[in-house]
Amino acid sequence: MPxxxxxxxxxxxxxxxxxxxxxxxxxxxxxxxxxxSIRGAAQTAQLNxxxxxxxxxxxxxxxxxxxxxxxxxxxxxxxxxxxxxxxxADFVREVVEGVDGVRGGxxxxxxxxxxxxxxxxxxxxxxxxADGDSSLAAAYxxxxxxxxVQFYAVSDSAxxxxxxxGYLRLVDGEPVTEDSGDGVLVSREFAEKNGLAVGDEFxxxxxxxxxxxxxIDVEDxxxxxxxxxxxxxxxxxxxxxxxxxxxxxxxxxxxxxxxxREGTAEQGYDRVTFQVDDPAELGRITGEVEGxxxxxxxxxxxxxxxSDVDAVSAPLENMDRLVTALAAASVAVGAVVLYLVLSGxxxxxxxxxxxxxxxxxxxxxxxxxxxxxxLLVAAVAFALAVPASSLAxxxxxxxxxxxxxxxxxxxxxxxxxxxADGVSTVSGxxxxxxxxxxxxxxTDIEVEVxxxxxxxxxxxxxxxxxxxxxxxxxxxxxxxPREILSTLS
Amino acid sequence: xEKNPEARGSGAPALELRDVTYAYASRPRLKILxxxxxSFEEGVMYAVVGPSGCGKxxxxxxxxxxxxxxxxxVAAAGAPLGRGxxxxxxxxxVAFVFQGYNLVDYLTPAENVAxxxxxxxxxxxxKVGISAEDARRSVLALSGGQQQRVAIARALGSDARxxxxxEPTGSxxxxxxxxxxxxxxxxxxxxxxxxxxxxxxxxxxxxxxxVLRLKRGRLVRER
Numbered sequence: 001m002p003x004x005x006x007x008x009x010x011x012x013x014x015x016x017x018x019x020x021x022x023x024x025x026x027x028x029x030x031x032x033x034x035x036x037s038i039r040g041a042a043q044t045a046q047l048n049x050x051x052x053x054x055x056x057x058x059x060x061x062x063x064x065x066x067x068x069x070x071x072x073x074x075x076x077x078x079x080x081x082x083x084x085x086x087x088x089a090d091f092v093r094e095v096v097e098g099v100d101g102v103r104g105g106x107x108x109x110x111x112x113x114x115x116x117x118x119x120x121x122x123x124x125x126x127x128x129x130a131d132g133d134s135s136l137a138a139a140y141x142x143x144x145x146x147x148x149v150q151f152y153a154v155s156d157s158a159x160x161x162x163x164x165x166g167y168l169r170l171v172d173g174e175p176v177t178e179d180s181g182d183g184v185l186v187s188r189e190f191a192e193k194n195g196l197a198v199g200d201e202f203x204x205x206x207x208x209x210x211x212x213x214x215x216i217d218v219e220d221x222x223x224x225x226x227x228x229x230x231x232x233x234x235x236x237x238x239x240x241x242x243x244x245x246x247x248x249x250x251x252x253x254x255x256x257x258x259x260x261r262e263g264t265a266e267q268g269y270d271r272v273t274f275q276v277d278d279p280a281e282l283g284r285i286t287g288e289v290e291g292x293x294x295x296x297x298x299x300x301x302x303x304x305x306x307s308d309v310d311a312v313s314a315p316l317e318n319m320d321r322l323v324t325a326l327a328a329a330s331v332a333v334g335a336v337v338l339y340l341v342l343s344g345x346x347x348x349x350x351x352x353x354x355x356x357x358x359x360x361x362x363x364x365x366x367x368x369x370x371x372x373x374x375l376l377v378a379a380v381a382f383a384l385a386v387p388a389s390s391l392a393x394x395x396x397x398x399x400x401x402x403x404x405x406x407x408x409x410x411x412x413x414x415x416x417x418x419x420a421d422g423v424s425t426v427s428g429x430x431x432x433x434x435x436x437x438x439x440x441x442x443t444d445i446e447v448e449v450x451x452x453x454x455x456x457x458x459x460x461x462x463x464x465x466x467x468x469x470x471x472x473x474x475x476x477x478x479x480x481p482r483e484i485l486s487t488l489s
Numbered sequence: 490x491e492k493n494p495e496a497r498g499s500g501a502p503a504l505e506l507r508d509v510t511y512a513y514a515s516r517p518r519l520k521i522l523x524x525x526x527x528s529f530e531e532g533v534m535y536a537v538v539g540p541s542g543c544g545k546x547x548x549x550x551x552x553x554x555x556x557x558x559x560x561x562x563v564a565a566a567g568a569p570l571g572r573g574x575x576x577x578x579x580x581x582x583v584a585f586v587f588q589g590y591n592l593v594d595y596l597t598p599a600e601n602v603a604x605x606x607x608x609x610x611x612x613x614x615x616k617v618g619i620s621a622e623d624a625r626r627s628v629l630a631l632s633g634g635q636q637q638r639v640a641i642a643r644a645l646g647s648d649a650r651x652x653x654x655x656e657p658t659g660s661x662x663x664x665x666x667x668x669x670x671x672x673x674x675x676x677x678x679x680x681x682x683x684x685x686x687x688x689x690x691x692x693x694x695x696x697x698x699x700v701l702r703l704k705r706g707r708l709v710r711e712r
Contacts, residue, residue: 001603006596013595355591359605360580360647 003365007372017345018377024341025381025465026388028334033389033457035327037449038396042320055279056161057286057304059087059095059295060271068299084299086268089155089178091294095274099288101281104159107269112148113204113260115250120203120222123147125193127247129238145207146241149248153257153264157185157229160251161273166234168246173198173229176251183228184252191230200227204250206260216262223259225252279306335464342465343472346370353476367473371466378465382457390449502528502567503582503651503683504552506708509561511547517559521547523706524561531650534677534684536697538711543703545687546655552685553585553653554578566650584644586673588656590636592628598639599624606646613642617672634665641672645680652676654686658693670696 011018061068061082070083092105115124126147154160158175162168176183186196196202203224205211211218237246258265276285282304289295290302346353349370356366511522521544529535529552537545550556551563554575562569565582584605585591592601598619602610614624617638628636637657644652654673658666670693677684677698686693694700700712 001600009600010595351591352593355593356604358579358585358591359643361604362576 003369004372006369007376010369011373011376021341021345021374021377022381024337025378025461026385028330028338029378029382029385029457029461030389030392031330032327032334032461033385033449033453034392034396035323035330036453036456037389037393039320039323039327040450040453041393041448042316042323045316055276055282055304055306056164056273057276057282057289057302058271058273059091059289059300059302061087062299062301064301065299081267082299085294086266087270087272087300088268092155092272092274094294095272095289095292098292099285101277101285103275103277104156104164105272105274106157106159106161106164107155107254107272108152108160109254109257109264109268109270110150110152111257111261111264112145112207112210112244113151113250113257114144114147114207115149115248116203116205116222118201118203118224120205120219124190124202126243127187127189127193127245129242129245129247143207143209145209146243148207148241148243149250150239150244150246151204151257151260152249152251153254153269154251155254155269155272157251159273159275162246163231164273164275167237168231168233170229171232173227176228176253178253178255180228180253182223182225182253182256184225184250184256185229185231186227186250187247188230188232189247191227196227198227198229201225202227204256204260210261221260223256225250225256282306331460331464335468338465339468339471342370342374342468346469346472346476350476350479363477367470367476370473371469374465374469375462378461379458382461385457386449386454393449501531503531503565504529504685505564505567506548506551507562507564507569509551509558509563511544511551511556511558520706522551522558522703522708525706525708526561527701527708529651529683529685531683532677532681533699534674534697535686536694536700537685537687537703537708538689538694538700539703541689544706545703548703548708549653549655549685549687552651553583582649583651583653584647584649586637586640586644586652586654586657588659590633590640592636592639592643594627594629596628597625598628598631598635598642601628601639602643602646605643606648608646610642610646613646614639616645617642618668632665634661634668637661637665637669638672641669641676645676645682649682651683651685654684654688656688656690657686658688658690663692666690666692 061084063069068082068084069080071078071080087107089107092107096102096104115126116122117124123144126149152160152162154176156175156177157163157170163170163175170185171188173185176185191197194202201224203222205218205222206214208218211221231251233246239245254265254269274285274289276282286302286304295302353366357363506522506525506527509522509525510520512518512520525548537548539545547556551558554563554570557563557572557575564570565578570578592598593604596604598614599610602613606613611621611624615621619635619638619642623631623635628639631639641652641657652673657673658669661669673684673686673693674696676682686697688694697712699710702709702711
């Protein structure tokens with residue numbers, strides 16, 4: 001009688017023992033598969049976090065070292081300006097082309113301007129919103145300052161932190177670079193309110209109060225701009241003045257801003273923000289950037305703030321470690337329990353083994369029968385474990401990742417523009433708008449038992465089961481025929 | 490039953506012990522068997538008797554290839570057995586019948602017989618008095634005598650020329666033991682097998698063609 005048939009007969013007629021083994025293998029498999037699937041989801045969440053946050057570093061004049069700064073008179077007042085080489089688009093190109101791992105970068109300098117019709121006969125209509133908590137709105141009530149919007153002069157809007165981090169999305173036209181001349185980007189709502197489309201023109205000028213402080217005619221600051229593209233915020237934003245919200249913001253070139261506010265181009269960008277491929281590389285990249293001739297010893301500060309990434313990643317990493325430990329423990333404990341149970345079964349069946357051997361059956365045939373029994377039961381148990389662990393993984397994973405996500409959303413970094421996700425988009429600009437981002441985010445991941453996990457379960461499970469049977473059968477293979485005979489007496 | 494044992498046997502030795510000495514590895518000076526020589530012929534039933542612990546089961550183990558002597562040799566069909574021949578010897582030349590029946594409890598009597606032979610099981614079982622109905626029941630539902638019959642049918646189903654029986658009637662009542670003894674005698678006389686039965690039973694010994702007594706490591710023919 002071939003051993004597979006003996007195995008089938010044993011399983012069919014020893015139902016209690018078969019069901020016990022089935023239950024054991026099912027529990028171990030379901031536990032391992034569940035924790036493995038949650039681990040996979042946690043790692044996906046971490047990857048998403050890294051990809052969503054990306055890695056950025058900023059180069060800006062070091063304001064803590066005043067030896068690089070000087071005072072100059074402007075109109076009736078004075079201003080403190082950086083005395084070193086200005087940050088330019090050429091510098092951005094030098095870094096992007098010279099340092100491996102830098103995806104791109106954009107210089108940025110902002111000021112407030114008033115958008116009007118081309119001839120300045122009428123102010124453009126602004127998107128209404130609520131004022132922030134500061135006292136700015138009250139201070140400038142009745143002045144045209146209340147009609148100012150944020151104008152961001154950028155060297156490449158595609159790599160500006162607002163666009164690169166997904167808070168603004170270009171929906172029409174093309175990005176603005178230093179070569180765009182008078183091209184600007186406006187929001188869809190602002191464009192619709194004023195009947196603007198790509199290619200249309202309007203003008204911007206300084207606020208009267210600013211022109212008076214500089215001692216210049218406000219009309220001399222007026223410059224004509226052309227709509228090069230239309231963007232759409234992906235979330236609501238709020239600023240100190242309602243008019244400074246991102247819905248009214250204008251992205252343009254530094255030459256446009258220089259026309260409205262003379263001297264801006266000479267001063268260069270306030271800061272350059274670079275995007276890197278992998279946040280883990282930030283240390284190396286910033287080290288190489290600091291060593292560039294264009295920067296070394298010239299009073300610039302290179303800073304990479306990873307606190308937001310760390311704050312978001314930490315809970316997920318902790319959960320990943322916990323679930324990995326659980327997965328490893330369930331496999332290890334399962335393997336040990338399986339070995340103990342199977343070795344007990346083999347010991348209990350030593351008598352039967354002796355009978356079979358005395359009938360002339362080979363040891364391979366006897367062990368093959370035990371192996372066949374366990375593998376058949378394991379295959380059924382694993383097949384049952386797949387839907388069960390899929391359900392368990394989804395339920396437990398949602399709860400675990402949900403709590404991790406909550407912890408992520410309360411752990412934003414200090415300073416800069418912090419969103420509900422803890423994402424910092426701009427640092428060092430206290431007047432920049434802040435976003436209110438929906439809580440559903442990159443940690444909202446469906447926990448699934450994938451085909452890879454199932455294949456791993458069958459591969460590892462069958463391997464562990466087979467190893468346990470072979471290990472448990474060692475005494476049988478070591479026993480001499482005489483010893484076997486004595487067990488039969 | 491024929492009472493002339495000398496007339497029994499084909500003269501062809503199924504198994505032989507040639508100057509065999511055996512001692513346990515733990516007590517090498519205590520010789521369980523000491524220079525034993527004996528020939529076991531086909532068609533003859535042998536009874537090996539002696540007090541408990543005298544080495545009867547050891548003798549059976551050596552004949553069955555379950556153990557090897559310290560010195561001397563065991564031969565099957567005239568050919569000495571080397572260590573490499575033992576597995577084949579157990580598979581092809583000998584079949585065991587034990588006191589405890591040793592049936593596989595999750596198999597039916599027919600399936601137990603099928604473990605040892607490709608011959609149809611039912612005729613073999615019928616030959617030892619097991620009905621077709623009983624042949625399909627659980628072996629645990631059979632009486633002790635019926636289980637021993639199944640064990641003998643299983644042994645008879647194999648191609649082995651020698652049946653080695655260790656106390657085959659030890660746990661059976663008198664009538665059943667007598668029936669089992671009949672089966673063993675028939676296996677020797679009608680099928681021409683060599684039957685070696687280690688026993689304390691005088692009745693079984695009386696039914697054997699030849700009786701050998703194991704005493705102080707020596708095998709002495711009593712009859």
